Amino acid sequence: MLIELAQNKTDEATRRLGQLQRAKLSAAEKLDMLVQYRQEYYDQLQSQMQNGLSSSRWRNFQHFIGTLDGAIEQQRAIAAQADTRLARGRSDWQDHKRRLNSFDTLAERVKLQQAQIVNKREQRASDEHAARQFRLRMIAAAE
Template identity: 75%
Template sequence: MANTLPLAMLIELAQNKTDDATRRLGQLQRAQIGAAEKLALLIQYRQEYVDRLQAKMQEGVPSSHWRNFQNFIGTLDGAIEQQRAVVAQAEARLNHGRSDWQHSKRRLNSFDTLADRVRQQAALALGKREQRDSDEHAARQFQLRAQALTR
């Protein structure tokens, strides 16, 4: 039993670490999804703005509006590129978090496998001990009967 206590502690620690890694992975997934959604919104907004300008250009657009449009599209393009970088960073963090979680899960599974082996060995040892005790008891009973018959 003294050997299983440290193993139980290791399993508990590994379980806690796996739980923490799972929570972090969930947070990283939500952050990545949020960043990707924001990027999609920026791209959609840019496309809608371009579509509106094209519709207005058919009516005629003053040059000042055209310059404002170009400046605004440039600003949107800059924001889109920045958001693409944010998405790439979020994906990298997500991949790292996924790797951490997998490592934690493998470690926990290793400890669980080891604990199963310890339990199997203990059960086997107990079975052998019970069989030995039963054999000894039967041998004593046999000796007692043999002695009783010889008297």
């Protein structure tokens, strides 16, 4: 029963770990996308500046890049949180796996001890049977 409970908890931790890995990957992809989009937008600003740019357009570009920078910082924080959660989830999974392995090891030891006890009983019964047979032959030979 303990092994089954530990197995269920390990399975649950495995599922959570998969979800955390997907969340980390998603956060990293969004961060990469925002950084790439910012770079493309900045390159576009540089190109338009060479051809001349009105002050209102310049302010709009600056404002939008500032907004993108804020979004990038938020996404970096989200990605960092996802990394932290993944590390905790991995540690949790390892703890559950270690506990399951310990229970498995203990169960194997108990099975081995029980098998040794059964083997000793069978050997004792076999020895007693052989001794009885020997005594019966000795009695029969003496008669």
